Amino acid sequence: MTAVLVTRGLGKRYRRRWALRDCTLQIPAGRVTGLVGPNGAGKSTLLGLATGLLAPTSGDVEVCGAPPARDAAHLARVGFVAQDTPAYAGLTVAEHLRLGARLNPGWDDEGARRRLDRLGLDPGQRAGKLSGGQRAQLALTLGLAKRPELLILDEPVASLDPLARREFLQVLMEAVAERELSVVLSSHVVSDLERVCDHLVVLVDSRVQVAGDVDDLRATHHRLTGPRRPGLTLPSDQRLVHESHTDRQSTLVVRAEGPILDPAWVVGNLSLEDLVLAYMSGPAERRAAPLEAVR
Amino acid sequence: MIWLTWRQFRVQALAAVLGLTAVAAAAALTGPRLARLARSGRNVFDLSTGGERTLFLAGVVAVAVVPALVGAFWGAPLIARELEAGTHRLAWNQSVTRSRWLAVKLGVTALAAALAAGLTSLAVTWWSGPLDGASSTGHGGMPQRLTPVTFAMRGVVPVGYAVLAVVLGATLGAVLRRTLPAMAVTLAVYAALQIAVPLWVRPHLAAPVTATIVPARGTLDGISSDESGRQVTLSVHTPDPRDWILSDRTVDPAGRPAGLPASFVACLPPPGGPVSTSGQAQAPASGPEECLGRLAGTGYRQQVVYQPGDRFWRLQWTELALYLAASGVVAALCFHWVRRRVT
Numbered sequence: 330m331t332a333v334l335v336t337r338g339l340g341k342r343y344r345r346r347w348a349l350r351d352c353t354l355q356i357p358a359g360r361v362t363g364l365v366g367p368n369g370a371g372k373s374t375l376l377g378l379a380t381g382l383l384a385p386t387s388g389d390v391e392v393c394g395a396p397p398a399r400d401a402a403h404l405a406r407v408g409f410v411a412q413d414t415p416a417y418a419g420l421t422v423a424e425h426l427r428l429g430a431r432l433n434p435g436w437d438d439e440g441a442r443r444r445l446d447r448l449g450l451d452p453g454q455r456a457g458k459l460s461g462g463q464r465a466q467l468a469l470t471l472g473l474a475k476r477p478e479l480l481i482l483d484e485p486v487a488s489l490d491p492l493a494r495r496e497f498l499q500v501l502m503e504a505v506a507e508r509e510l511s512v513v514l515s516s517h518v519v520s521d522l523e524r525v526c527d528h529l530v531v532l533v534d535s536r537v538q539v540a541g542d543v544d545d546l547r548a549t550h551h552r553l554t555g556p557r558r559p560g561l562t563l564p565s566d567q568r569l570v571h572e573s574h575t576d577r578q579s580t581l582v583v584r585a586e587g588p589i590l591d592p593a594w595v596v597g598n599l600s601l602e603d604l605v606l607a608y609m610s611g612p613a614e615r616r617a618a619p620l621e622a623v624r
Numbered sequence: 625m626i627w628l629t630w631r632q633f634r635v636q637a638l639a640a641v642l643g644l645t646a647v648a649a650a651a652a653l654t655g656p657r658l659a660r661l662a663r664s665g666r667n668v669f670d671l672s673t674g675g676e677r678t679l680f681l682a683g684v685v686a687v688a689v690v691p692a693l694v695g696a697f698w699g700a701p702l703i704a705r706e707l708e709a710g711t712h713r714l715a716w717n718q719s720v721t722r723s724r725w726l727a728v729k730l731g732v733t734a735l736a737a738a739l740a741a742g743l744t745s746l747a748v749t750w751w752s753g754p755l756d757g758a759s760s761t762g763h764g765g766m767p768q769r770l771t772p773v774t775f776a777m778r779g780v781v782p783v784g785y786a787v788l789a790v791v792l793g794a795t796l797g798a799v800l801r802r803t804l805p806a807m808a809v810t811l812a813v814y815a816a817l818q819i820a821v822p823l824w825v826r827p828h829l830a831a832p833v834t835a836t837i838v839p840a841r842g843t844l845d846g847i848s849s850d851e852s853g854r855q856v857t858l859s860v861h862t863p864d865p866r867d868w869i870l871s872d873r874t875v876d877p878a879g880r881p882a883g884l885p886a887s888f889v890a891c892l893p894p895p896g897g898p899v900s901t902s903g904q905a906q907a908p909a910s911g912p913e914e915c916l917g918r919l920a921g922t923g924y925r926q927q928v929v930y931q932p933g934d935r936f937w938r939l940q941w942t943e944l945a946l947y948l949a950a951s952g953v954v955a956a957l958c959f960h961w962v963r964r965r966v967t
Contacts, residue, residue: 380717384964398721405719415710417632424631431627432718468714475719 333358333479333511334379338388340535341374348374350535351388356513356528358479360542361505363522364515365605366532372515373412375532376483379513380409393478405435408477412484414468418457422450425467426474433475441474444500462493469497473504479511486521498525519602529601531608538608539570539584543601550604553581553594564590571607582607625720625728633733636698640740647686651747654679662754669758669765680755680766683748687777690744691785692814694737699793700806702729703962707801726962730955734790741786749778757866770868770933772822779940784947789814791951795958798965821943827870829942830935835862836875837926839916847892847912856889860926866933877923885924891915 334356341349349371356362366372377383378390381398390397393406416425422445430436445452448466456464465485472480482501486494502525505512516522522529529546531538539546550570557579563569567589571582582599583589589596599607630637658676661668703726706712716722756774759765767774775781792813797806837843837860845859859872876882892915931939 382713382716398716401719401721401724404717404721407717409713409717411710411713411717413710415714417711417714418709420631428628428631429718432625432720434719471714 331358336390339390340387342386352535354537358511360528361512361526362528363526364530370532371535406478408472408475408480410468410472410482410485414465416456422454423452429471435476437474437476441470444470462489482514519605523601550599552597552599555594629729629732647747651751655751658754668754669760684777687745687748687782690741691789694786695789695793695810696807698733699790700797700810701803702794704797704803704806734787737786737790738783741782745782768866780944784944788947788951791954795954798961829939832929835928838920839926856884864933868931871929875927888919
């Protein structure tokens, strides 16, 4: 696996509070990777560090084989659509394209124009007058037209309505299909990620809880339901992700490479959302789950 | 990058062009008459109109506010507005390093500020030339151009003020991350510098000259006393009226700073207020003159420390260099902050 984003013991502290601590992960190239976790897990901080907007307090991070934002040539290889998709309110859509053309050597002007044209964005419109969805599309267009190797998107659809969300992700997927492009996309909305991601990283409290290809994750995670059996030990090839108990019943989420042989369990499939939630809430039900992910 | 800088700057640039045009038009309309008067060798001050004297003050104000305006409205928002709107995350993820982004933005803005201040000062300096230091054949006159306020509003120093104000505004914007506080602090620092530099820095830009002057009718500016009439001080002037007097004190025959002797105070006619002997309109009072003669006879002198009037340009260039050096230091801090601290 070639990694497009590697972090080792990465940490970022603001005054006395750690926003991200001791984070070690690898994100493979050529994939659409979803970075998911509850609010405050450090997703934005991690992506800020990956784009060089933030400087790490500890550890190190490499993007496309070099420290982030090392020089202009390296900046050209990484695109970034920041949270809330900022744009210059006083500049028109066309002027944003001109800005992109002036500041990026690999600028795909024709592609950008075609994309905006298809979305029905008026080039003469000031960015300040655009709707949230349109502004997000503009930011995405700027990020894509730069022709980066890696496109990083920080909660790009968080503030969009469902229709705008779908459109946004559609445009993104088309772009990914058109050419070799690695994408890292953070969200706390798992259903959005489910549609577009083929790789998933679950980040809770700065720590990678699980990372892997979506298909593999689906195949190796099971929901076990059966009579109440608190405090049981699982076979060595199974790992407990989450357990919950009622008076009569136990429900476990386990990761197992092989088949589940214990006949006492009813084995069921997990949706990606359930899987993510199981990791977010931890082995026992103690964490009063930051259930942002349920939206 | 230059295109983006220009695109974000063009409204401010237009305002500057309008302002400069107004200043230039006012100078072009009213200046030639004063210049003709000066060439004719007649007394410019006595022949100047009230309107022209008001314009003289307006010129001082114009040159004074240009650096303040560019510092607050060009410098302070330069980085702070990007941080407030979050657009720095857009700008800094194009294929341009932050250093280059800042270099172009700060460079273009500082250059424009230098140009605006320089042209304003050029117009005002030319316009005020005939009036600077012009004194009446009777009473009154305009300040000499080396005196603190006039000096700062003439020649090349306004360029230094404007450049420093812009760089300072930008840096404060980066540090404070808010436009309005950055504007306020920029204005406060600019005002503080305009007070502190003439008081404590400018007098030492070149080693001042010390002269010992015999108090007499020809050298005396005035005798003044405080309310009680006991504390009497003399003030004298140097031969060149353009000199900038930094201190003027009485020294005793041994050369030590001293108050005026009691005999001199007793000698004077009872004061009704400050007595002037320099004005020719005043009736010659034999009293004070005799007293002065006696005072000089006992060895009392006035010790004057001053910057000679012919050092105007030397002090101008030195102060400009000082401000540009300070701008360089602040700009370095700005680069450091934007590269390492702003996130």
